[in-house]
Amino acid sequence: MTTPQSGYAPVNGLHLYYEIHGEHQADQPPLILLHGGGDTIETSFAQLLPALAAERQVIAFEQQGYGHTADIVERAFSFVQSADDTAGLLAHLGIGQADLFGFSNGGTIAALVAIRHPRRVRKLMLASALVSRAGAYTWLWELIDSASLQTMPEALQQAYLAVAPEPGHLQLMHDKAVRRMREFQDIAPEVIGGITAPTLIVVGDSDVVRPEHAVELFRLLPQAQLVVLPGTDHLQVTARTEWLVPMIGAFLQEWPTNQPVVPAADQTASS
Secondary structure (H helix, E strand, C coil): CCCCEEEEEEECCEEEEEEEECCCECCECCEEEECCCCCCHHHHHCCHHHHHHCCCCEEEEECCCCCCCCCCCCCCCCHHHHHHHHHHHHHHCCCCCEEEEEECHHHHHHHHHHHHCHHHEEEEEEECCCCCHHHECHHHHHHHHCCCHHHCCHHHHHHHHHHCCCHHHHHHHHHHHHHHHHCCCCCCHHHHCCCCCCEEEEEEEECCECHHHHHHHHHHCCCEEEEEEEEEEHHHHHHCHHHHHHHHHHHHHHCCCCCCCCCHHHCCCCC
16 A cells, blocks of 8 residues: 555544545545454555545544554443544544445444434445344354454454554453454344435355345345445455445446535534
8 A cells, every 4th residue: 555644533532543545536525444343454455445545535544442543441342432433533634524435343333423423424335244143144153252362363463463552452452352243232224224325235245244134234225236246255355356446436426326525615514
C-alpha cells in the first residue's frame, strides 16, 4: 500500500488510528473500511484497499485494542461501541455521510452504524457479515468456544505485534475478541429490515458465514444486491479484487440511481 495520510482521532476515550488513502472526489463521499476480528487494516485489506483507493478516497481505521489503536483495558469489546466509535470518527473528520464496507466483524459493526447512525451512511457493503448466530456454521461457534492464543493464526499475531502500542496486550486483545463473539447477540429481523441504505451483501461460497444467511439478509433489506463469490473461503473474500473492485464501483456509482451524494454543506453532522 502507498503511504497514506494517517493520524489518531480522540473518540469516546480512544486515540483511534486511521489512514486516508486516495484523493477526495467531489461527486463521491469517502469509503470507510471496517476490518475483521483479530485483524489490522493490512490483514483485512492489503489487496483491496489500494485497488479501491486508485478510484476514490478510502479511509480505514483500527478499532479499540486492534493494531495501532491502544486499548481501554477496563472496557470490553462491543459491536455497539465500535459502531458508535465509527460514527465518532466520522464526526471528528468532519464527514457528514460516507459509504461503509465492513468485513466479518467489521460487517456486523457497519450494519450497526446504519441502524444507530443512519444519517451517516449513504451506501453499505457487508462482506462475510453476521447478524445472527444461526448465520454461521455450528463448527465456528465450537472453534470460538475452544479458542486460545495458541490457536490464533500466527500471521494475525505478528501483524498485531508489529504495530501495537502495547505489544504485551496481545493476550488481552485475543481474549476480548473471543469474548465478544461468545456473547454475540442477534440483531432482530425487523431492525435489519429498517436499514434504509442501499446494501451490497458479499459472501464466499466456502465462508464461515452460511450462504443462506446472506440470502436472508438480501430478503430482509429493502434495497439490496447479493454477491456469492465462487471458490472463496472467509480469508479469501477481500482478496478477490478482480471481482470485488468493479462490482463495488458499479454499486457505489450506478445503483440505485436515486442515491445522490449529499453536498457537504447539506450533510448533517448529527447521527
